[in-house]
Amino acid sequence: MGLLRVEIAMSLDGYVAGPDQSADEPLGKGGEALHEWAFALDAWRQAHGREGGDTNPSSAVVEESLARAGAHIMGRKMFGGGPGPWDADDPWNGWWGEEPPFHKPVFVLTHHPRQPLELTGTTFTFVSDGIESALAQARAAAGDKDVQVSGGAEACRQYLAAGLVDELQINLAPLLLGGGERLFEGLGPDLKLEQQRAVEAPGVTHLFYRVG
Amino acid sequence: MGLLRVEIAMSLDGYVAGPDQSADEPLGKGGEALHEWAFALDAWRQAHGREGGDTNPSSAVVEESLARAGAHIMGRKMFGGGPGPWDADDPWNGWWGEEPPFHKPVFVLTHHPRQPLELTGTTFTFVSDGIESALAQARAAAGDKDVQVSGGAEACRQYLAAGLVDELQINLAPLLLGGGERLFEGLGPDLKLEQQRAVEAPGVTHLFYRVG
Numbered sequence: 001m002g003l004l005r006v007e008i009a010m011s012l013d014g015y016v017a018g019p020d021q022s023a024d025e026p027l028g029k030g031g032e033a034l035h036e037w038a039f040a041l042d043a044w045r046q047a048h049g050r051e052g053g054d055t056n057p058s059s060a061v062v063e064e065s066l067a068r069a070g071a072h073i074m075g076r077k078m079f080g081g082g083p084g085p086w087d088a089d090d091p092w093n094g095w096w097g098e099e100p101p102f103h104k105p106v107f108v109l110t111h112h113p114r115q116p117l118e119l120t121g122t123t124f125t126f127v128s129d130g131i132e133s134a135l136a137q138a139r140a141a142a143g144d145k146d147v148q149v150s151g152g153a154e155a156c157r158q159y160l161a162a163g164l165v166d167e168l169q170i171n172l173a174p175l176l177l178g179g180g181e182r183l184f185e186g187l188g189p190d191l192k193l194e195q196q197r198a199v200e201a202p203g204v205t206h207l208f209y210r211v212g
Numbered sequence: 213m214g215l216l217r218v219e220i221a222m223s224l225d226g227y228v229a230g231p232d233q234s235a236d237e238p239l240g241k242g243g244e245a246l247h248e249w250a251f252a253l254d255a256w257r258q259a260h261g262r263e264g265g266d267t268n269p270s271s272a273v274v275e276e277s278l279a280r281a282g283a284h285i286m287g288r289k290m291f292g293g294g295p296g297p298w299d300a301d302d303p304w305n306g307w308w309g310e311e312p313p314f315h316k317p318v319f320v321l322t323h324h325p326r327q328p329l330e331l332t333g334t335t336f337t338f339v340s341d342g343i344e345s346a347l348a349q350a351r352a353a354a355g356d357k358d359v360q361v362s363g364g365a366e367a368c369r370q371y372l373a374a375g376l377v378d379e380l381q382i383n384l385a386p387l388l389l390g391g392g393e394r395l396f397e398g399l400g401p402d403l404k405l406e407q408q409r410a411v412e413a414p415g416v417t418h419l420f421y422r423v424g
Contacts, residue, residue: 012382012396012405012419012421013226013394013395013396013399013400014225014226014396030401170224172419174405174406174407174421175401175404175405176396176399176400176401176403176405177400177401178396178399178400178401179400182225183225184224184225184226184388184390187225187388187390188225188388188389188390188391189242189387189388189389189390191388192387193224193386193387193388194386195386195412195414195415195416195417197412198410198412198417200407200409200410202407203407204407205407205410205417205419207224207384207417209224209386
């Protein structure tokens with residue numbers, strides 16, 4: 001069985017999304033800058049169907065993360081479409097268009113049941129009976145590979161607080177957001193971390209911790 | 213003229229001191245763990261008049277920091293003794309005993325005037341006319357070397373907010389404090405950071421940023 005990994009980009013002041021999140025700015029004001037290091041990266045561009053890009057120490061980090069993940073879990077907020085029941089006539093199908101970049105099974109935590117959504121290369125399964133159910137389904141889908149919780153803050157916190165996470169990877173961006181969603185809100189010293197490694201790369205430091 | 217550097221230890225959730233700071237626990241509950249990586253280190257032990265210790269990648273970081281600093285600035289809270297006027301009969305002389313580890317001029321920000329305090333190897337000068345005055349005095353004392361703001365959170369924030377800081381070094385400890393004093397409270401995206409380097413070492417990652 002693979003590990004349960006949380007991987008997320010965070011500002012130096014602890015935010016994984018900026019203030020005033022909206023459909024136009026799903027990561028809030030300034031939040032997209034958390035991922036700027038990735039946009040020009042060869043490994044990221046390849047995973048998103050684009051050509052070219054820079055090779056630097058982040059490349060191996062991204063390639064390893066992509067190779068290890070057999071399934072993703074995300075919160076409803078990261079999948080998007082606003083809170084509440086799904087619109088039966090015109091359902092929200094995610095931010096990513098017809099071919100999302102995951103190319104792996106994705107399990108979406110939601111309070112509102114919905115049939116699976118099959119897009120090119122990625123099927124989204126909506127799980128409304130809790131984080132442990134989503135984890136069991138994701139583990140079954142991932143086989144020997146890891147299950148990766150990719151956001152948002154609340155989904156990460158729920159798995160961390162429940163003691164289910166094996167490894168935490170923070171892509172630490174050299175900026176302050178000054179407001180928004182804090183990754184560790186409500187968590188504290190009960191969460192035990194063991195530093196594993198740090199990888200310095202242009203515009204980001206990748207931090208790896210073993211949890212628990 | 214040297215740089216103005218802020219150097220401070222921070223938890224992964226952004227705190228430089230834990231909750232419930234007191235005379236017994238000046239760094240608050242759990243706060244001492246922010247510095248655990250240093251206590252066993254050869255370079256730290258030598259600077260604190262102790263023998264032995266481990267050599268690891270933190271050693272060079274600590275040695276460089278010690279060599280570069282020509283003077284220190286600290287807040288009243290870091291110097292200690294509680295808020296308010298100094299006790300004329302039994303003044304607080306710091307946490308560090310007769311021979312403090314600085315062995316350099318130290319400038320203490322305070323609202324309450326006080327004559328300089330000369331201990332073995334270190335003179336504390338109390339500055340009650342603002343952070344720019346303290347910086348000017350520290351620069352004069354430091355000569356070609358750097359001036360280092362060493363804490364607490366409020367002193368660091370004041371210099372950062374005033375746009376006076378050249379370099380920020382965060383010694384990032386692999387733990388959550390869950391409460392206490394946040395380094396970046398009240399600061400935000402106006403503070404521009406450029407990542408310089410990251411040094412991974414046992415129990416800590418040293419992060420260096422150019423500011424402004």
